Amino acid sequence: MLNNIATVLSRQDTWRGRSQRLPRRAITTGHNNLDLLLQGGWPISALTELIPQQPGIGELSLLLPTLKYYADNNQLCVWLDPPYQPYAPRLASADIALDKLLVVRSKNHAEWLWAAEQSIRSGALLLAWTKQPPPRYADLRKLQLAAADSGNAAFLFSAPSALSAPSPAALRLELKGMEVNQLLLTVRKQRGVAGGACLQLSLGEANTQRTNLTLLPADRHRTYPIQQLNN
Amino acid sequence: MLKSGRKSARPDIWLYLHFPLLPLETLLPQVPTEQAQKPIAIVNQQKNIQRVLCCNNQAAAWGIESNLSISTALALCPELEVLPRQVEQEQQLLQQLALVAYSFSPVVILNNSEVWLEISGCQQLFKGYDALLQELENRLRYQSITAVNGIGQNPVVAKLLCGSEFETQLPDQTEIQRRLSNTELNLLETNRKQQQSFKQLGLNTVGDLLALPRSALSRRFDSELMLTIAQLNNEKPFVAPRFQPANTFRDLIQNPQGIFNKESLLFPMKTLLQRLCQYLMARQCHCREIEWHFEPLIGESQHMQIQLSGSQNNWSTLLMLSRLQLERLELPRSIEQIILHADQFIEAPMGVFNLDLFDDQQIAQQSCELIDSLNARLGIDALSQPVLNQNYLPEQASTLAIPGKHSSTAFNQKLDETLDEKQKAPQPLWLLTDPALVQMRNQQLYWRQPLTIISGPERLCGNWWQAEQQRDYYLACDSKGARYWLFRETSSQRWFVHGLFS
Numbered sequence: 073m074l075n076n077i078a079t080v081l082s083r084q085d086t087w088r089g090r091s092q093r094l095p096r097r098a099i100t101t102g103h104n105n106l107d108l109l110l111q112g113g114w115p116i117s118a119l120t121e122l123i124p125q126q127p128g129i130g131e132l133s134l135l136l137p138t139l140k141y142y143a144d145n146n147q148l149c150v151w152l153d154p155p156y157q158p159y160a161p162r163l164a165s166a167d168i169a170l171d172k173l174l175v176v177r178s179k180n181h182a183e184w185l186w187a188a189e190q191s192i193r194s195g196a197l198l199l200a201w202t203k204q205p206p207p208r209y210a211d212l213r214k215l216q217l218a219a220a221d222s223g224n225a226a227f228l229f230s231a232p233s234a235l236s237a238p239s240p241a242a243l244r245l246e247l248k249g250m251e252v253n254q255l256l257l258t259v260r261k262q263r264g265v266a267g268g269a270c271l272q273l274s275l276g277e278a279n280t281q282r283t284n285l286t287l288l289p290a291d292r293h294r295t296y297p298i299q300q301l302n303n
Numbered sequence: 304m305l306k307s308g309r310k311s312a313r314p315d316i317w318l319y320l321h322f323p324l325l326p327l328e329t330l331l332p333q334v335p336t337e338q339a340q341k342p343i344a345i346v347n348q349q350k351n352i353q354r355v356l357c358c359n360n361q362a363a364a365w366g367i368e369s370n371l372s373i374s375t376a377l378a379l380c381p382e383l384e385v386l387p388r389q390v391e392q393e394q395q396l397l398q399q400l401a402l403v404a405y406s407f408s409p410v411v412i413l414n415n416s417e418v419w420l421e422i423s424g425c426q427q428l429f430k431g432y433d434a435l436l437q438e439l440e441n442r443l444r445y446q447s448i449t450a451v452n453g454i455g456q457n458p459v460v461a462k463l464l465c466g467s468e469f470e471t472q473l474p475d476q477t478e479i480q481r482r483l484s485n486t487e488l489n490l491l492e493t494n495r496k497q498q499q500s501f502k503q504l505g506l507n508t509v510g511d512l513l514a515l516p517r518s519a520l521s522r523r524f525d526s527e528l529m530l531t532i533a534q535l536n537n538e539k540p541f542v543a544p545r546f547q548p549a550n551t552f553r554d555l556i557q558n559p560q561g562i563f564n565k566e567s568l569l570f571p572m573k574t575l576l577q578r579l580c581q582y583l584m585a586r587q588c589h590c591r592e593i594e595w596h597f598e599p600l601i602g603e604s605q606h607m608q609i610q611l612s613g614s615q616n617n618w619s620t621l622l623m624l625s626r627l628q629l630e631r632l633e634l635p636r637s638i639e640q641i642i643l644h645a646d647q648f649i650e651a652p653m654g655v656f657n658l659d660l661f662d663d664q665q666i667a668q669q670s671c672e673l674i675d676s677l678n679a680r681l682g683i684d685a686l687s688q689p690v691l692n693q694n695y696l697p698e699q700a701s702t703l704a705i706p707g708k709h710s711s712t713a714f715n716q717k718l719d720e721t722l723d724e725k726q727k728a729p730q731p732l733w734l735l736t737d738p739a740l741v742q743m744r745n746q747q748l749y750w751r752q753p754l755t756i757i758s759g760p761e762r763l764c765g766n767w768w769q770a771e772q773q774r775d776y777y778l779a780c781d782s783k784g785a786r787y788w789l790f791r792e793t794s795s796q797r798w799f800v801h802g803l804f805s
Contacts, residue, residue, distance in 0.1 A: 125783065126783060126785060127733075127785070127803060127805065128733070128785035128786065128787065128803035128804060128805050129783060129784050129785045129805070130784075130785075130786075130804070130805060131805060132732045132733070132805040133732065133804070133805060145666075146666050146667060146670075147666055147670070148670040148673060148674075150673075154733075155733070156733035156734060156735055156736070156802075156803065157689075157701070157703065157733070157734045157735070157736050158689045158701075158732065158733065158734070159689075159697070159701050159730060159731055159732055159733060159734040159802060160689040160690060160691045160692075160700065160701035160702075161691060161697075161700055161701055161730055162730040162731060162732050163689060163732070164691050165730065170688065170689050170690065170691060171688060171706075173688055173689055174674065174677075174686060174687075174688055174706060175686070175687045175688065175689065175703060176677060176681065176685055176686055177681075177684075177685045177686075177687075178681065178685065179681070179685070183680070183681055183685075186680065187677055187680075187681060190673060190676060190677065191673060191677075194669050194670070194672060194673035194676075195666060195669045195670075195673075196669075196670065196673055248783075249783045249784025249785055250784055251780075251784045252757065252780045252784055252786060253784075253786075254784060255784075
């Protein structure tokens with residue numbers, strides 16, 4: 073009995089009166105400004121929904137520090153139905169142990185949901201990409217509950233059309249690319265805080281130099297006769 | 304080979320196990336429940352006459368006993384169910400029982416349906432001999448096997464002292480000697496001629512025989528009996544091969560009525576997995592792979608393999624994985640025989656018992672279990688891991704492999720080289736498996752939307768021994784800030800998208 077009470081009290085979603093609230097558990101995102109915005113970082117024991125406006129704007133780079141944190145911790149990172157193949161040299165250069173990554177392809181929606189729930193419940197970090205048609209509210213709620221039980225972070229990448237639908241996720245972030253390496257994050261839903269906060273995040277140095285196509289190829293690879301070089 | 308008469312500080316304690324109803328109990332699991340309530344007898348062919356070998360209690364109530372001929376038995380009890388003896392299945396069951404014995408003592412002898420154990424060193428592990436005997440009886444009863452035992456200072460004495468029930472109290476030396484002297488001589492395995500001369504000499508018990516001077520005995524009896532007497536007195540060793548568990552595991556359960564749905568398959572599967580785990584415990588190893596065969600009465604048999612990413616010796620996990628994989632399998636309509644086969648073992652890791660002390664190990668265990676269950680439900684081709692290869696062309700530098708097939712050391716070695724490359728040029732996180740052709744619209748690159756080159760080029764040459772690939776890689780972006788990895792093939796001057804930076 074005592075054991076059961078301890079389990080209930082250790083959960084994030086148990087209300088214990090105003091003063092006795094547990095500090096919100098989170099893991100750092102690796103970006104100071106974002107940590108401030110999210111009150112400590114990515115919520116653990118909760119589902120986080122990321123909604124990039126289009127693929128390729130930097131949504132995955134945002135999670136690289138988290139991936140590294142989990143892989144260093146010897147935990148498995150499951151990539152469920154990623155849109156493309158992860159490029160191993162880039163991941164290796166970010167110091168992420170490749171044998172901790174697992175790419176899973178599901179054949180139908182039932183498999184997708186089962187694999188997502190299993191991964192969350194087995195203490196792995198889940199990165200799941202939704203497919204068409206988008207998962208139902210009840211399915212996502214299942215994942216949110218699994219995450220609340222397991223104490224791990226779980227990330228869901230949804231299509232922009234999901235913004236108009238309600239979601240049980242504890243945190244919803246809309247991602248927009250401003251220009252190269254500049255990401256605009258808008259909080260669409262956050263527990264305990266009104267949504268709508270924005271943050272512009274810089275991922276690495278911005279290279280704004282543009283090259284006109286007609287000027288290509290650059291001279292770098294043109295072969296010069298040896299005498300000419302010596303002169 | 305094992306010699307029982309070795310000289311050691313501790314006197315040997317030999318336990319003889321006899322299974323009087325073994326032929327019947329081998330066949331009982333295959334008999335339907337309602338039929339098992341009826342009188343059943345197992346018969347054996349002996350010199351053109353079929354004789355009753357053993358029977359159940361219901362048949363014994365009709366007056367059936369062993370050595371009756373089949374016609375007499377049927378005359379006594381017309382509704383008697385007569386089953387022929389299955390020697391091969393009996394031997395399999397004996398192997399299992401020897402395995403049970405092997406988990407109690409390292410010294411086990413299995414010799415033609417007779418099992419001996421030497422238990423003198425196993426007192427501490429089981430907290431006393433009586434507890435050991437009690438535990439052994441429980442284990443045998445759990446397997447629904449009737450066993451009787453005998454205890455002595457050597458195998459021959461133990462066999463001679465075998466009683467009619469399972470004894471769970473260890474007798475002391477004087478008690479054993481007393482029982483031995485009181486044992487009737489007709490229990491001694493000798494030919495009829497010798498037995499007759501016992502009677503003529505007025506010898507009734509083993510004690511009477513051993514009391515006579517040895518020289519007088521050797522004049523009257525043959526060398527075989529003299530060897531037995533020497534063995535009884537611990538003067539000559541009893542020689543027999545020591546039991547070792549087999550190198551591969553193969554076990555089956557037959558169900559002549561047929562199994563028609565997957566749910567009812569699970570119970571026999573559980574039994575087989577429990578036997579496998581008993582075998583793994585005895586050999587102190589874990590298995591890496593198990594294989595199931597489901598054989599119908601008519602038609603093709605089905606099989607499924609279960610690969611384990613970590614090693615396992617836990618039947619409930621194995622059953623869970625088998626169940627997940629079974630859901631994907633198309634089975635024949637009725638299954639008569641289920642076979643479990645395992646031949647890939649590794650030694651059990653040390654310190655497996657204090658698993659809970661190390662959090663790290665537990666996480667690794669959880670990861671292995673997750674991989675296994677995903678594997679069982681989604682199939683092996685659904686899972687992959689990115690692997691780094693030593694190659695210049697991006698599509699060959701990064702490939703996907705089956706989880707657990709590449710080592711993590713390879714990753715560390717290559718890391719230094721990739722670090723150098725990192726300084727050279729940015730690399731994308733996503734790679735398109737097949738490079739996508741980029742169109743040209745109004746002097747501008749177009750893939751889903753107009754693209755602008757930011758930086759480049761970087762030339763990559765590779766595979767000069769095949770068709771040479773020479774590519775210039777560029778970094779491009781679109782109006783929304785997404786970055787792309789483009790290349791232009793120098794030979795054809797065509798543009799391709801090869802990755803997304805994301």
